[in-house]
Structure formats: C-alpha cells, structure tokens
Amino acid sequence: MIQKLIEGIKRTKAPIVVGLDPMMNYIPEYIQKKAFAEFGETLEGAAEAVWQYNKGIVDAVYELVPAVKPQIAMYEQFGIEGLKAFEKTVSYCQEKGLVVIGDIKRGDIGSTSEAYAVGHLGKVQVGSHSFSGFHEDFVTVNPYLGSDGVKPFMKICKEEKKGLFILVKTSNPSSGEFQDRLVDGRPLYELVGEQVAAWGEELMGDTYSYVGAVVGATYPEMGKTLRKIMPKSFILVPGYGAQGGKGADLVHFFNDDGLGAIVNSSRGIIAAYKQEKYASFGAENYAEASRQAVLDMQADIQGALEAAK
C-alpha cells in the first residue's frame, strides 16, 4: 500500500492528502436540509449530511490527489450512525482509487492493540468466516505505550501490506508539553523518531517503509531533523493552511527524491468555500471550491519544492 501511495503521488504530482473531517457547520445548509427532510434532525440525518458532503468533495478531487484522511472522531461523535458514514466514506474513496488513511490515533497494548489493528486494517475471524470492519489502508497510531502498542499493528500491516503513521511531533501548540522534554539533552520526539525508524526497518516496502510518522507542518525545523532521523519513513504532515503551515515551510520534510512526505489539509480544502478567497463559488459549489483549493495547494507545494532544488 505504501507503493500505491508513492505511485499516486508521482501520478498526480501532488503529495497531498485531503482531510475529510466534516464539522456540521462546514456542511452547506442545502445538504443539511435535504438530509433532515429525509431522516429528521437525528443522528441518521446528521450522518447522511456528512456522507453527501464528503461524496461531493471526493467526486471533485479524487483525480487530483493520491489519498484522503478521514478523521474518525468527527464521525464517532454521531455514534453508530456516524461510524456508518465513516465506513461508507472509506469504501467510496477506495472505489475511486484513493488511498485511505484512517486518522484514528489508537494505541493500546497486546491483544487490545491487535483488536484495533484487526478492526481497522485487517480481518476478524467469526467462526469459519472473516470480515473487515473499517478496512482503511493506513492508520495513525499513538506511541505512548511503546512497542507493546505498536508491534501488534505492525503484525497486521505485514499480513495485509498496509501501513502506519506513528505520532512523533504533533502540530498543536501544546505538543511540546511532553514531546519536547529533554532526555539526555535531546527532545523526546527525536527518541520516538528513532524508534519509528527502527520499527520501519522491520517492515520495508521497495524504497520506503510501511511504518511512517506524523510531524506537524507548524514545526519545520523539527521536521528537518526528523527527516534525517527517519530517512525511510514517509512523514504525514498535518497543520498546512488553517493551522498556519505554508509550502515553503514544508520543503525539509521531503527527501532529495522529492518523496517522503505527504501533506494534509482538512478545513482549508473541505471548507474552502467559507474562505474569502473562494467565496465566489458559493455554498452550492462548495465541491468546486475544494477542487480549486487543492489545485492552489498543489501549486504552492510544487513551487516551494522547485525553488528549493
């Protein structure tokens, strides 16, 4: 699956992942109204609105990008119905040829981590049959519990040829509270990065590992260091756009082969029509606004990568 991601990036010339993190206030009123007319102001109605909104965006951008990253929390808040919309979104994106990164940030130990891995990346056995619950292609994993938490995910990834992105340095302002603490003079995130590199060695694809990392666009200097610590790991980079990251900040997240990073934008793409810059599209054409935002992001990143050559 890491190979599919790399091929997708080469084909689209867009190391971009669209974050499908639907908030109700992003969803144009006409979509909400239609969903509520059919299912009422219920969890089912909300889930239908989320799904229709996602579908519009995916239809408008699937040829331009290699991957999407649905944030499961935004679906989980609507309970079972929301999670049905999550699964439906994963399936639809895969039908469209997109790589799906489930942003689930799970992490537990032993058989419990394996249960998460089975539910999201693998197959669960029921009697003599097996089933795939949420069937993403990659998931994000929290490293706080150490190898006991990560290895069970790696086991399933090996079986299924799927991949992980381990949280190393997150994009948020308070990420330093624990991640930046100095251990023998070096920040904790560097030690986590070294561990990601070591885990990655155990699960290599052709040129890159199935084990990647999450490093926020908001910390470009740290990204530069971490790029060197984890040369064979893809870095999933959140924090572009709405959180403040720009193309020029991102060049050091890439390797000299022009690969090794994939940049996420969520709100900046899916709610583009709410920005002044794209306001002329109007809520009715929200998906076209998203398409234009992807094209602009692609140009920004490619421009920065060209300028850095």
Place this chain on the structure above:
Amino acid sequence: MIQKLIEGIKRTKAPIVVGLDPMMNYIPEYIQKKAFAEFGETLEGAAEAVWQYNKGIVDAVYELVPAVKPQIAMYEQFGIEGLKAFEKTVSYCQEKGLVVIGDIKRGDIGSTSEAYAVGHLGKVQVGSHSFSGFHEDFVTVNPYLGSDGVKPFMKICKEEKKGLFILVKTSNPSSGEFQDRLVDGRPLYELVGEQVAAWGEELMGDTYSYVGAVVGATYPEMGKTLRKIMPKSFILVPGYGAQGGKGADLVHFFNDDGLGAIVNSSRGIIAAYKQEKYASFGAENYAEASRQAVLDMQADIQGALEAAK
C-alpha cells in the same frame, strides 16, 4: 459521577472494576452456537455472542462492584455491529446502577478531541436536537498531545459531571520505552502525573477530582510515588491478576482514607471459568465463576488493605 463511584466503592467495599473485554475464545461455545444459529457466522452473530456473554457476567456481579470498564477495541474489531454491542453493554450496565468507564484511550487536539468527548461523554447537536452517542460515565485518555488534547475532554466533563482517567504509567512491559525516560533526572511519567494533578485541581468533586490517572499494578513502587504526586486523583489500576499484580502490591495506590484507587481485572474475572481454580463451575456456569472471582479479588484486596493499616 466521581461521587457516585466513591459511594459505590463504599457500599460494596470493593474498589474493583470489572473489565468487559470479551475475546471470542473466552465466550462459551453454547453462547456462540446460539448466536450463530440466529444470525449466522457474521459480525452480527459475533456481536450477539459478545452481548449475551457480557449480560451473563453483569447479571452475576453488578451487586458486588461499583463499576465496569468495557474495552472498546474488543468491540470495534467487529466493526459497526461490535460497536452496537458496546453501546448496548454501556446502557445495560448503567441500568444496573454501575458506573461505566469506557476504555477508549482516545486523544487528539482541539475540535477533534472535543468530538471524541462529545461522542463518548457528552451530547452532539443535530439541528435543534441533541444526542448521546456512547454515553459512558468516564473515559480513558492518552496524554501524548498535551493540554490541547485533554482540555476539550475536561470542558465536556465539567458540563456533564463526568470524568477522565489519563494514561500516566501503563501496565505493559514496554511502557518504560518512553514513559520512564529521564527528564532532568525524573521519569516522564512523573511529569505527566504532575500535569494530571494540575488538570485535576481545575475540576474537583467534593473530595476527589474528576480527572484521574491510569497507573499499572505491575509497577507498585511507581504507584507509591504517583499516589503522592496526585493526592486528589483517583487511580485506575490495570494489571491485576492475569498481568501479574496482587493485592499486596496495591496498597500504596490507595490514600489513607482507604479510597483513591480502583483496580481493574478483565480476563481474571470474565474468563475465570477457564482457570484451573474455577474450572469446576464449567462453561455453562461461567458467570457464577466470574462472581466467585470477584469475591476472591475483593477478599484479596481488603485483606491487603487491612494488613497494611
């Protein structure tokens, strides 16, 4: 809800939480057969088996303990159907008067963490109505992302009078990989413990905080230190029984008032009938074996607390 937990512990004299972490191979064959006969060897069939198994245990133990802790991974592995069984289990336990600790180990940032909090502890707004997705009473939270990850949970806890247990020192063998790393000569878990104490001050109940901590029974010396660092936080203690912890190891997790800790046992209780000690109950009477295992655990912990006085 912290007050309800404390009252439950006093009433039952059992600072015990039963971990409802059903694995298929724990579930007696007659329950599986019946569920598969009705729903086939499907995710629905597996979820029905899980639910019937849980119900049997809850009916046998609900008067003996104050709380249960369903581990959501064990349900999530069965996809949507598994999560329906999770929600059904939460509802049933609450009907029986039990405090429900959702072991979800979620953690993200800002609006995403808030979405998890809303889905598991709060209410989500849909038009002019609001709904509670999974409605646990407490949840476990991963601290790796810092305050940005925890504060949104605290906001919802304040509104709903519900609580958190933040991972501080987990019970697994590799928990030291990151948690024990020395920062200025002190292990990271102590710094996380201090932060838990500080968050806890912001959200106090009558005597204990709504913000608790997770510290593994397998690390009794660390538990002793953390008890002092977080005097007003309840400690949720996993790792008793199957993972190796014994009553005598646990006394320092408690405060002098005999409160402040609640000890989890999962496999040791719910799959008691598979142990030699309880084998005479037989698979048909698995729930009675679980009841006996709770009584034995209660005696072990109370004995250790008496001996330490």
